[in-house]
Amino acid sequence: MSLKWEYEELFESFMEDYFSYKNANMSDSESLARTYNVYEAIQNQGEMEKAIIHIIYGELLLKQSKVLVTAKETTKKDLLSLDLNKLKNVVTDEQFKDLLIRRDRILQEIDTKPLDYYPVVRWYYFEMTNNVREYFQNQNFEACSGEDIVNNVLERFKRDSRNTSSENITVKTTLAELLLLNNIRANENIRIIKSELEKFDLNDIGEQLSEDEKRDLSSRIKDVLSKL
Numbered sequence: 001m002s003l004k005w006e007y008e009e010l011f012e013s014f015m016e017d018y019f020s021y022k023n024a025n026m027s028d029s030e031s032l033a034r035t036y037n038v039y040e041a042i043q044n045q046g047e048m049e050k051a052i053i054h055i056i057y058g059e060l061l062l063k064q065s066k067v068l069v070t071a072k073e074t075t076k077k078d079l080l081s082l083d084l085n086k087l088k089n090v091v092t093d094e095q096f097k098d099l100l101i102r103r104d105r106i107l108q109e110i111d112t113k114p115l116d117y118y119p120v121v122r123w124y125y126f127e128m129t130n131n132v133r134e135y136f137q138n139q140n141f142e143a144c145s146g147e148d149i150v151n152n153v154l155e156r157f158k159r160d161s162r163n164t165s166s167e168n169i170t171v172k173t174t175l176a177e178l179l180l181l182n183n184i185r186a187n188e189n190i191r192i193i194k195s196e197l198e199k200f201d202l203n204d205i206g207e208q209l210s211e212d213e214k215r216d217l218s219s220r221i222k223d224v225l226s227k228l
Contacts, residue, residue: 007095010052014039030121032060047086051099054078058106065124066116079103118207122164125213132174146186166208169200176224194228197221
């Protein structure tokens with residue numbers, strides 16, 4: 001792309017594309033990965049473009065509950081490799097100060113983030129749980145039957161459930177909890193979900209979840225199964 005970017009325009013364009021992926025029901029990590037792929041070649045247009053893309057990527061990385069270990073190391077390397085002399089010559093003094101402050105904040109805070117060692121973009125455990133709960137609460141309980149509500153939730157998260165075993169079992173566990181909490185009858189679907197939870201083996205998760213998350217999930221599954 002030969003387009004010459006303006007400072008604010010590039011920030012805004014990156015964020016607009018990021019949120020377009022988010023609005024397509026993708027996880028934070030997948031939305032960021034896809035957006036970065038779109039803008040990766042733009043880094044070669046100049047030091048300003050390179051700085052903006054690495055900085056906005058790093059800022060969005062910090063918003064995630066975990067950071068992929070390779071993304072952390074790459075981001076630190078990219079930010080430290082910026083040529084500040086070149087950068088200062090292509091942006092205003094105010095912009096240079098802004099970029100420097102933002103870069104240093106990322107470098108400082110990224111070392112405090114919990115690390116993810118599983119190299120597949122996905123919904124993280126608590127993000128997935130919260131998203132299922134939010135989607136469930138937005139259902140029309142007066143117009144929809146219990147079966148309809150379950151089918152709506154399963155359809156919404158079908159793509160994610162096929163992505164990794166951790167996403168799948170988190171969706172099913174959270175949905176079962178919500179059905180019990182709201183005393184919703186969906187007997188056939190509940191039977192299928194119960195069977196899936198009973199067959200679930202934590203070893204299938206591998207490094208997709210942390211040990212704390214595995215313990216939390218295991219406790220939730222046991223609690224659900226005791227009530228179904």
